[in-house]
Amino acid sequence: MGALLEKIANRTIVIWGVGAIQTDIEAMFGLNISYYVDDTYDQRKDRIHLLHHPLKASDALRNEKKENLFVIVCMQEYRSALLALSDMGYLDHEQYASYERLLYECDFKGISKSISGRNVAFWGIGKTFFDYQKYLYNHTSDVALLIDESEPSGQALPNGMPVISFENAKDKLQDSYIIVTSSYYPMIAEKLKSIGKKPIEDFIFVDTYKILNDLYCLLNEEYTFVERTKDSKHLLIILAGYKKPLWDDVFFRVQSFVPEYFDVCVLSSGIYDEKLNRICEKNGWSYLSTANNKISAVLNIGIHLHKHAAYVFKLDEDMFVTKDIFQVLMKTYEKFELLERYEIGFVTPLIPANTFGYIRLLERLDLADVWQKTFGEAKYSDGTTHHLEILRNPEAAKFMWGEQCESLKNIDILASELSKGTLEYCVCPSRYSIGMVLFSKETWIDMKMFPVTDGNNLGADEEHICKYCMMSARVMVVANNALAGHLGYGPQTEAMIQYYKKNKNIFMLQNG
Structure with missing residues (x-):
């Protein structure tokens, strides 16, 4: 166990930011979560599955006793949240950290082994997919499926591979690892769990994947x-x-x-x-x-x-x-x-x-x-x-x-x-x-x-x-x-x- 995980093992956890990243973080770490904080939830609630803990505004953190509390910021653009926490008197790495910092503590080599040797499917063929496309194809092989519930954007798809729906992909996903490139990841995660897929072991959000894969590449030497x-x-x-x-x-x-x-x-x-x-x-x-x-x-x-x-x-x-x-x-x-x-x-x-x-x-x-x-x-x-x-x-x-x-x-x-x-x-x-x-x-x-x-x-x-x-x-x-x-x-x-x-x-x- 890493030093940060040891530090927060017995603390009460607040997750700042609900959605795709929060879904992976909860799946990866056995955290004692008290509640979520998210000031923009109403703008994205159609993409988020049922929450397991109460949801509050960020101002709730102002009056908290900080001694036994730790905040994990699970937002892609997390700098504003980190600055807000600092302004509230929270101490960096003592009472809060970004999800990226927490991911450093996990077994990213084990996760890489989970992907190695398996067919890969990408789910979500929209802007995020095309933003990550070059990186994904440089770091994965044996891409077998492209999945989406709607027609992809006008950009050309790699190798002319067709995009199919989840219903049509179900039977083909048995041995595949799925990297999700859709902001509807919390909803997609539930669909994948319904066919026996396990989070992180069988599927992951693209931002989480990139961070873990970059760590693996920097440390992957005999x-x-x-x-x-x-x-x-x-x-x-x-x-x-x-x-x-x-x-x-x-x-x-x-x-x-x-x-x-x-x-x-x-x-x-x-x-x-x-x-x-x-x-x-x-x-x-x-x-x-x-x-x-x-x-x-x-x-x-x-x-x-x-x-x-x-x-x-x-x-x-x-x-x-x-x-x-x-x-x-x-x-x-x-x-x-x-x-x-x-x-x-x-x-x-x-x-x-x-x-x-x-x-x-x-x-x-x-x-x-x-x-x-x-x-x-x-x-x-x-x-x-x-x-x-x-x-x-x-x-x-x-x-x-x-x-x-x-x-x-x-x-x-x-x-x-x-x-x-x-x-x-x-x-x-x-x-x-x-x-x-x-x-x-x-x-x-x-x-x-x-x-x-x-x-x-x-x-x-x-x-x-x-x-x-x-x-x-x-x-x-x-x-x-x-x-x-x-x-x-x-x-x-x-x-x-x-x-x-x-x-x-x-x-x-x-x-x-």
Whole structure:
């Protein structure tokens, strides 16, 4: 059972919105429903079957005692309802959530298996069908029937397939799975139940299907999971598998500084490595490896498998953590959330070899002029369009590891100095390199996870979360009191691994 379902298991439930989605939600979850809320019921009551619980106006929620109540919004356009609930003093994910959030908790892989290998029928050949037509035919096979009680619209039907009535389709539906694309779904559901069809197991509304199928596609990779979880609300996931020379120091630092109560899971995309497995076994960490090299997929699966995680720390295998970094990032998250009028996208430490962090540290250590004499103008960069020395030039990475400046040479001493004094932070206004970030699981769900695209997805996770932050008014917060070392960017890797091998003392845990 997922964390949200556990939270609401013994609460009284109010469903906001009756109709197609509410019909599926009631069929899927054993909810203790008190009543429905719907201010537009009179406009749609001819499409809705007999209601099983009382119906009230949304104002009924204003005077409710919120402690033991939870509202699930079952409307296709649910933002207005969520805003209204917020205005009434209800807390997001504590006292209300959208039906999409609830669907994340269900067994969508099991539902996908219910459809797999069966003929598919679409019921309702109108506007909704044509809106979804491309998606439906891309994600289903063996379409056997098109059902409607009236003549379809003038648009051309796929493959010239005829549309038949339910009466004529009854005998042909025995082994079929039905995806309903009609707003009369509650009425259609009753007809299908009358011939022995079971909701979700044998039929589903198209909006519910699309959400569940998208979740399935984002998590549908063959994987091996060696589980050693603690059911912690704090999860550290470490992407590793391709920079083996760094592991002794990288993982020794993690083992030295990660809080004992954290869940830690090492993720390998497209590779299984026995050394990583042994490292995990020694430290009591979980190990997840996928058959295909798709970075976004292994990230999604790793987060999804940890049902109780509320906060996710994501770390790359070329990042060198320092003392108290996890605690400082968490405190920064909590302080920012409490004091600022922004929503948080993610929190990250200062990172010397980083297109944003290098400027912050150069300024703090009064080294900007030294940089500019060697590498030219010092400017914040997105890492793709301008001022790319920090990303492309191995000498720039070496500089940020202290090649010319003693004050940069020991990340542990520098981290200790940064950690002193009042907790401080700043906001990054452009694309950020996410070698180490902290975000909430709710943020990951809200941004529809990480996109699984063609190829190995390198950089897709970073681009996606940065776009999400910008387009959703969620900020990228940099914790000025936390520091993590980054070996270097991709174009610098070969030279920096050689530099690492020759200068191990710089990267080893010092003064700690």
